[in-house]
Amino acid sequence: MMTSENDIEDIEEICDKKQSESAVLEVSSTATGGNIKQENPEVDFLSSYSTSMEGSVVASPSVDSFSTLPDQEMSDFQLDSRDLQVKVDNPQKHVETLETYITFCITTKSTRPEYNEGEYVVRRRYNDFIWLRQKLVETYPTHIIPPMPGKHSLLAQLDRYSKEFIIARMKLLHVFLNRIVNHPILSCDKSLHIFLTCKPAEFSVHRKNRGNVLVKVTDSLPNITSVYSMKLRNLEFEQIREYCFSLSEKLATMDKISHRIYKERQDYLMELHQLHPIFTLWATTEPELAPILLAMAKAIETNAHAHQKLLDSVPCEEKEYVAYIESVKDALNRRDTMQVEYEMTVDDLAKRRLEKDQLANTTTTPQQSQGWGGSIWKSETRDEKLEKLGQVIPRLVNGVEVLQDRMECANENLHSDLDRWNVEKRTDLKNMLITMADQQISHYQQCMTAWEDILAGFKLDGVVSEGSAVKILP
Incomplete structure (x- = not known):
């Protein structure tokens, strides 16, 4: 497909406009999603653009606009000896007609047999991480599923595309994903494998095929405890619960003082x-x-x-x-x-x-029901x-x-x-x-x-x- 000079000028105008906004983020020169192979950047005159699976245009400044993960974490990733390693970095801003969102690059290296290609690079947005966590909670309800970084508050909504906010979220998503990978059970989950390896179209199909009925049943189960109290409480678990409440209060107090x-x-x-x-x-x-x-x-x-x-x-x-x-x-x-x-x-x-x-x-006793002309309702016999x-x-x-x-x-x-x-x-x-x-x-x-x-x-x-x-x- 040939690109005219007018199209190139239009794209450059979009790029200049986006660069003037504070919400512009770094973008890689490779395509979004899927198993990405490194190509020669010189042959791609749209190296600062990318297209998501929905066809949205992503504008960004140069690759060196700001660093993603610190150099220390990058070197640790290179020297990591685990059989499954993940890294979250390189945020991109996607501008579409109905929404604007951020995606993050997820690089996976593994020597496990199910990861037959060895290395995968995909792009996922925040809602995709939420889907992964929900699937893990549904599949492993008695395991500790790491938390997701919270959504932006209403007051901070206008600033949710700022560089500081995106970098902070990216680091927390990196921590979230590595906690899952370090878990001996969660790291072998099929949903995690899909999340780390599937191309955008295939991943979209998996997301749409989630078990909504199972989610509703799972969400309704905790309501049982509100109307029925346990008879025999596990003393060890109750002590851990009390410790968690105490630790939460101390950390919340630290956070409150830090804000002041x-x-x-x-x-x-x-x-x-x-x-x-x-x-x-x-x-x-x-x-x-x-x-x-x-x-x-x-x-x-x-x-x-x-x-x-x-x-x-x-x-x-x-x-x-x-x-x-x-x-x-x-x-x-x-x-x-x-x-x-x-x-x-x-x-x-x-x-x-x-x-x-x-x-x-008890012995059987005949019961007679009276009504108009005889028995209308027949009760169960013994x-x-x-x-x-x-x-x-x-x-x-x-x-x-x-x-x-x-x-x-x-x-x-x-x-x-x-x-x-x-x-x-x-x-x-x-x-x-x-x-x-x-x-x-x-x-x-x-x-x-x-x-x-x-x-x-x-x-x-x-x-x-x-x-x-x-x-x-x-």
């Missing part, structure tokens, strides 16, 4: 921006004090840059880990729902057996009730055995996942706190260095600095 400090630092940053021009203008009116005033202005500017860097790098790991804890509690609730269903079936079986024993111990109970009770016995086996499997699955989660939790919380401490130390070191640099050159009207201490000369 964040707002205070924003106000302080505005004051620094207001203070910098004051010293600069003052230096123009006081030539003798100009070197000192300009040095003060430079130190203030350095402090402002350090504060801006700290504000831009404020992590949201506390809130993200609260969501992870909620996933643990959801798994506990689904396990409780299974126990409630088991106990209800046991109670029903006991009720039916008692009814059968009572009928067996023998009919016994025959019906003889059919119901074996089915209930079989149901109790099945539910008991399911309960035992659920307990084993949850025990295994909780053991893994406890190990991951210690590592995650440790890394989160160390990262927070390192950021604060680096910030205050930059601020302190800026002030020490000007103190070292202070010598005015008998004031001289020795190291970081200032002394008044006699």
Whole structure:
């Protein structure tokens, strides 16, 4: 298909327009979705464009517009020795007639036999990740399914295509997918294989063929616990539930305090921006004090840059880990729902057996119903009730055995996942706190260095600095 010069000019106008918007994101030169093979970029004059399966045009600046995953994570991906590795990066913005959305590049490397091509590159949007998680919850209700990063709030809706928001979401999706891949059971799921390998058209078919009836039944099961309380609660699981509530409250408190400090630092940053021009203008009116005033202005500017860097790098790991804890509690609730269903079936079986024993111990008495000209409604006889109970009770016995086996499997699955989660939790919380401490130390070191640099050159009207201490000369 030949492309005219007018078409190229129209595309360039679209590109220039999109580049002027803050919502433009990086795009790769390869086609979206499917198993992508690297091609020579020189032969593609539309290297900064891509087309989704819906035919939407994606405009983007150069590939070096901003980095995706940090270099450290990229190198870790190259040196990873796992038999299944995934990486989420390179966001793209898709503009269509009815909607605008972001897709992310998912690179998969595996030595497992089911991944026969070894390496796959596909593009998925946020709703596709939601589909994957829902399928995992449906298939493995007693396993801890990692949480998805939350949707944008209503107040932040206009900013959901900003660079900072997209990068933050991309990193959380990377964490989400790697938690699934690191799980010994979830990593072997068929839905995950479809998510990581299928081309757009094939993946769309799988998404449309989801079991809606099963979803409705699964969603209705937790309502049982609201009208029926468990008789025998598992003490170990109850202790874990209480610990989760306590940990959630502590992390939520940390997040609340962090937001308050964040707002205070924003106000302080505005004051620094207001203070910098004051010293600069003052230096123009006081030539003798100009070197000192300009040095003060430079130190203030350095402090402002350090504060801006700290504000831009404020992590949201506390809130993200609260969501992870909620996933643990959801798994506990689904396990409780299974126990409630088991106990209800046991109670029903006991009720039916008692009814059968009572009928067996009673003698038959003829019952006559009066009506117009005789009997209208015929009630069940004793023998009919016994025959019906003889059919119901074996089915209930079989149901109790099945539910008991399911309960035992659920307990084993949850025990295994909780053991893994406890190990991951210690590592995650440790890394989160160390990262927070390192950021604060680096910030205050930059601020302190800026002030020490000007103190070292202070010598005015008998004031001289020795190291970081200032002394008044006699």
